[in-house]
Amino acid sequence: MLDLAFDTPTPKVIAGAKHDWELVIGMEVHAQVASKAKLFSGASTQFGAEPNSNVAFVDAGMPGMLPVINEGCVALAVKTGLGLKAQINLMSAFDRKNYFYPDLPQGYQISQLYHPIVGEGEVIVDMAPGIARRVRIERIHLEQDAGKSIHDMDPAMSFVDLNRTGVALMEIVSRPDIRGPEEAAAYVTKLRQILRYLGTCDGNMQNGNLRADVNVSVCHPGDYERYQETQDFGHLGTRCEIKNMNSLRFIQQAIDYEARRQIAILEDGGSVVQETRLYDPDKNETRSMRSKEEAHDYRYFPCPDLLPLEIEQAWVDDIAASLPELPDAKKARFVRDFGLSEYDASVLTAEVEAAAYFEIVADGRDGKQAANWVINDLFGRLKKDGDRHITESPVSPAQLGGILDLIAAGDISGKIAKDLFEIVYTEGGDPARIVADRGMKQVTDTGAIEAAVDKVIAENPAQVEKAQANPKLAGWFVGQVMKATGGKANPKAVNDLVAAKLGL
Amino acid sequence: MSDLSSLTIAAARDALRRGDVTAADLTEACLREIESAGALNAVVHHTPDVAREQAARADARLRDGDAPAMCGIPLGIKDLFCTKGVASQAASGILKGFRPEYESTVTAKLWDAGAVMLGKLNMDEFAMGSSNETSIYGNAVNPWRAKGSDAPLTPGGSSGGSAAAVAAGLCLAATGTDTGGSIRQPAAFTGITGLKPTYGRCSRWGIVAFASSLDQAGPMTRDVRDAAIMLQAMAGHDPHDSTSADIPVPDFEAALTGDIRGTKIGIPREYRVEGMPPEIAQLWDDGAEMLRDAGAEVVEISLPHTQYALPAYYVIAPAEASSNLARYDGVRFGHRAKLAPGDGITEMYEKTRAEGFGAEVQRRVMVGTYVLSAGFYDAYYNRARKVRTLIKRDFDEAFAAGVDAILTPATPSAAFGLGEMASADPVQMYLNDVFTVTVNLAGLPGISVPAGLDRRGLPLGLQLIGKPWDEAGLLNHAYALERAAGFTARPDRWW
Numbered sequence: 001m002l003d004l005a006f007d008t009p010t011p012k013v014i015a016g017a018k019h020d021w022e023l024v025i026g027m028e029v030h031a032q033v034a035s036k037a038k039l040f041s042g043a044s045t046q047f048g049a050e051p052n053s054n055v056a057f058v059d060a061g062m063p064g065m066l067p068v069i070n071e072g073c074v075a076l077a078v079k080t081g082l083g084l085k086a087q088i089n090l091m092s093a094f095d096r097k098n099y100f101y102p103d104l105p106q107g108y109q110i111s112q113l114y115h116p117i118v119g120e121g122e123v124i125v126d127m128a129p130g131i132a133r134r135v136r137i138e139r140i141h142l143e144q145d146a147g148k149s150i151h152d153m154d155p156a157m158s159f160v161d162l163n164r165t166g167v168a169l170m171e172i173v174s175r176p177d178i179r180g181p182e183e184a185a186a187y188v189t190k191l192r193q194i195l196r197y198l199g200t201c202d203g204n205m206q207n208g209n210l211r212a213d214v215n216v217s218v219c220h221p222g223d224y225e226r227y228q229e230t231q232d233f234g235h236l237g238t239r240c241e242i243k244n245m246n247s248l249r250f251i252q253q254a255i256d257y258e259a260r261r262q263i264a265i266l267e268d269g270g271s272v273v274q275e276t277r278l279y280d281p282d283k284n285e286t287r288s289m290r291s292k293e294e295a296h297d298y299r300y301f302p303c304p305d306l307l308p309l310e311i312e313q314a315w316v317d318d319i320a321a322s323l324p325e326l327p328d329a330k331k332a333r334f335v336r337d338f339g340l341s342e343y344d345a346s347v348l349t350a351e352v353e354a355a356a357y358f359e360i361v362a363d364g365r366d367g368k369q370a371a372n373w374v375i376n377d378l379f380g381r382l383k384k385d386g387d388r389h390i391t392e393s394p395v396s397p398a399q400l401g402g403i404l405d406l407i408a409a410g411d412i413s414g415k416i417a418k419d420l421f422e423i424v425y426t427e428g429g430d431p432a433r434i435v436a437d438r439g440m441k442q443v444t445d446t447g448a449i450e451a452a453v454d455k456v457i458a459e460n461p462a463q464v465e466k467a468q469a470n471p472k473l474a475g476w477f478v479g480q481v482m483k484a485t486g487g488k489a490n491p492k493a494v495n496d497l498v499a500a501k502l503g504l
Numbered sequence: 505m506s507d508l509s510s511l512t513i514a515a516a517r518d519a520l521r522r523g524d525v526t527a528a529d530l531t532e533a534c535l536r537e538i539e540s541a542g543a544l545n546a547v548v549h550h551t552p553d554v555a556r557e558q559a560a561r562a563d564a565r566l567r568d569g570d571a572p573a574m575c576g577i578p579l580g581i582k583d584l585f586c587t588k589g590v591a592s593q594a595a596s597g598i599l600k601g602f603r604p605e606y607e608s609t610v611t612a613k614l615w616d617a618g619a620v621m622l623g624k625l626n627m628d629e630f631a632m633g634s635s636n637e638t639s640i641y642g643n644a645v646n647p648w649r650a651k652g653s654d655a656p657l658t659p660g661g662s663s664g665g666s667a668a669a670v671a672a673g674l675c676l677a678a679t680g681t682d683t684g685g686s687i688r689q690p691a692a693f694t695g696i697t698g699l700k701p702t703y704g705r706c707s708r709w710g711i712v713a714f715a716s717s718l719d720q721a722g723p724m725t726r727d728v729r730d731a732a733i734m735l736q737a738m739a740g741h742d743p744h745d746s747t748s749a750d751i752p753v754p755d756f757e758a759a760l761t762g763d764i765r766g767t768k769i770g771i772p773r774e775y776r777v778e779g780m781p782p783e784i785a786q787l788w789d790d791g792a793e794m795l796r797d798a799g800a801e802v803v804e805i806s807l808p809h810t811q812y813a814l815p816a817y818y819v820i821a822p823a824e825a826s827s828n829l830a831r832y833d834g835v836r837f838g839h840r841a842k843l844a845p846g847d848g849i850t851e852m853y854e855k856t857r858a859e860g861f862g863a864e865v866q867r868r869v870m871v872g873t874y875v876l877s878a879g880f881y882d883a884y885y886n887r888a889r890k891v892r893t894l895i896k897r898d899f900d901e902a903f904a905a906g907v908d909a910i911l912t913p914a915t916p917s918a919a920f921g922l923g924e925m926a927s928a929d930p931v932q933m934y935l936n937d938v939f940t941v942t943v944n945l946a947g948l949p950g951i952s953v954p955a956g957l958d959r960r961g962l963p964l965g966l967q968l969i970g971k972p973w974d975e976a977g978l979l980n981h982a983y984a985l986e987r988a989a990g991f992t993a994r995p996d997r998w999w
Binding site: 065066 | 586594599602604605606608708709710711712713715716717743744745746747823826827829830831833835836837849853873876877878881885
């Protein structure tokens with residue numbers, strides 16, 4: 001396994017009225033498993049369907065209905081675990097988390113409290129080239145999603161949509177290794193990137209298929225290091241959990257607000273109450289979700305409808321053998337094999353489709369040049385074009401490769417290549433054919449260039465004198481010649497000839 | 505009692521195949537009996553139309569020579585089974601008006617085999633009870649009465665309606681379910697045979713759940729052969745129930761040779777509980793003697809954790825029930841309380857569940873909630889689970905030592921009077937399960953066989969407990985005991 005070396009970033013420090021504070025953040029990310037069927041029923045998981053149309057009897061909590069585990073979801077959870085270099089538990093089990101809510105038809109959520117399917121792993125969170133945070137994963141467990149309660153359709157009634165009920169989620173629980181709002185956002189970004197590489201979660205945050213609960217506490221500088229040495233949480237502050245966030249921006253804002261709220265309490269001599277809070281983006285504040293009297297006692301116990309989930313090492317090995325190359329390895333390989341900067345390699349590997357696109361363009365060509373074209377020209381053009389995704393690019397990797405080949409062959413200049421790219425982007429077509437049909441081919445015939453140079457010199461005697469006195473002005477002649485040849489003259493040939501004719 | 509409706513399954517099967525009788529004849533005979541047996545309150549939802557249609561189809565199959573053993577056999581179905589389009593209420597007010605859009609696997613298998621549904625049978629609410637008195641429909645009544653007495657007796661519970669219906673000849677057999685003795689105890693109280701199969705032998709899919717790790721469906725029949733025939737149709741792996749076992753179902757009837765020579769019968773000394781009525785002790789000794797006479801070796805064995813079974817059961821079963829019954833919230837089906845202005849979702853839950861659940865169900869939901877709650881989980885639920893493991897180990901060790909089946913009384917007494925326990929401590933009622941709950945905790949098959957009458961002329965049953973998945977061997981032992989006991993008494997008709 002190829003890895004790039006990195007240094008650890010400095011934690012975010014918030015200056016309080018009395019002294020400095022640091023943040024300690026742990027996250028629980030709920031990632032919807034990319035499965036067409038739910039975790040314990042055959043019902044569809046299609047997003048945006050008519051309300052209550054993707055509901056099996058078991059999802060609706062009908063009497064006598066029983067859950068049956070979807071093996072595909074188990075495979076995707078295992079794959080995720082392997083992608084996070086985590087321990088795969090060959091024996092796991094499902095538990096019931098009991099609470100009443102109308103969008104929870106069974107009155108319990110089937111989850112894995114006591115024996116999760118995936119144990120300890122890690123995520124390397126990139127902050128800048130050469131700077132990354134290693135965030136430990138504590139566990140990943142499979143669980144059912146709840147349905148959706150809708151309270152704003154009618155003044156007197158609430159409605160319930162059970163389409164999401166029973167959809168498989170992976171709850172990915174980190175250790176409290178994240179040290180600031182930016183790191184938190186970068187963690188989610190990196191996790192999402194890995195999940196998308198693995199194909200185990202679509203990672204669409206707007207549709208809610210990647211949501212995060214964020215645990216925030218504050219401590220004095222040095223406390224965190226003491227915790228790390230001892231793994232004793234006593235060195236850390238009391239945490240609050242901010243629930244159910246599905247925007248990177250809100251995650252950062254909520255953490256920042258919450259940290260400052262806790263600091264204000266502590267500096268005032270108070271103490272932070274461990275509780276669940278909700279972030280209100282309109283007011284940019286977090287609010288307590290429920291009082292202590294209402295605190296849920298979830299009465300977890302092993303789900304008697306499901307046998308312990310036993311999987312075989314050979315099956316895990318098969319899944320491991322099918323793992324794609326993951327972002328860290330791909331980035332390192334791009335740096336090594338294509339001579340890219342770590343920054344460029346990061347940009348190109350951010351999405352697996354972009355990385356694949358780049359590799360086709362770079363294949364047998366100059367890697368750095370290919371990277372420049374993909375990052376600057378293609379990405380830039382796509383962004384300008386309504387932020388289109390790489391998979392919707394009108395220019396195929398073969399077409400872009402064709403443009404690079406024309407440059408390499410000396411058939412077109414870099415400048416013409418930009419024009420050609422725009423033509424291919426807007427009109428499509430084979431780059432070589434476009435160059436031939438539209439007479440864009442670079443003039444390398446010295447005779448023709450020489451005639452043009454001679455003509456410009458003959459017509460501008462005053463300029464000749466000036467240039468001979470000040471060779472820097474030779475560029476004017478080069479410009480005139482390029483203009484006269486419609487930009488198709490080989491710039492180097494023009495330069496050489498102008499210099500020779502002027503006797504410079 | 506009509507002769508036709510009092511036939512055994514085996515006799516009816518043979519008569520049907522010979523063409524001596526039609527499924528329609530049998531069905532009409534049963535429907536007439538049901539019609540005149542209102543006093544028993546055994547049948548709570550009548551389905552004569554379904555019955556006649558199924559009987560016609562069964563007759564067609566019989567004519568075509570495509571007639572499995574259960575083809576044309578009229579059955580009663582415990583109200584706990586979901587039957588498509590037919591009221592399935594678990595004898596609870598909270599499921600008032602509930603008609604499922606699906607058919608339980610067990611009943612579907614019976615209908616596939618050609619059986620006929622006469623109606624749904626009374627039971628204790630959500631199968632919680634030992635006397636049928638927790639039913640929303642009012643209790644079923646035991647067709648048996650003590651000599652010289654008109655006092656109504658309990659048919660037992662929770663499958664009391666099933667037991668009463670089979671004993672009174674309203675149907676040829678009935679389905680039951682057994683979580684802590686709910687098949688075996690009512691069978692013993694009514695002089696019929698009741699079999700609880702190994703946990704996982706019959707699918708639980710479509711059966712309203714009480715305690716998922718203990719619930720098991722089984723046949724309630726006139727005799728052991730019928731239990732074998734009916735279990736054959738009910739059993740089998742179901743991919744919709746993760747706890748149903750994917751193992752072959754042997755030919756149970758073929759196992760009934762009656763030859764038990766050389767097998768070993770265990771008599772667990774811990775079941776000789778203090779205060780056991782002499783009649784029960786005598787019956788037990790007689791049963792052991794019968795099996796010894798039939799050629800079995802009878803040995804005393806020890807199941808040392810027996811005394812902890814009842815408390816463990818009354819922690820585990822309510823714990824699971826408290827979670828299983830959470831879905832009855834008034835949101836999607838069944839009863840929903842009328843709300844007052846300003847009532848919110850919490851009031852809807854509270855009022856709906858307070859109105860919909862009876863006292864015993866509420867008691868168990870509360871007990872179950874308590875034993876699972878933070879701070880008490882380890883002391884109650886986890887400890888009960890450990891006890892359960894020990895009880896299972898007791899049985900494993902006995903079987904490993906060569907015991908083929910274990911003989912115990914089925915119940916600590918004969919049927920008691922309805923209302924007799926009304927003011928008693930609930931624990932007194934729970935003591936009815938003392939001989940049966942161990943079997944559920946260990947997941948074993950158990951069968952209650954009528955073996956005699958007490959001095960008041962009421963039936964008493966003996967229980968045989970078998971090795972896991974050895975229903976065939978268990979049924980054969982039961983068959984030998986049945987032949988030796990020669991129980992032929994029937995209740996005098998008073999209804």
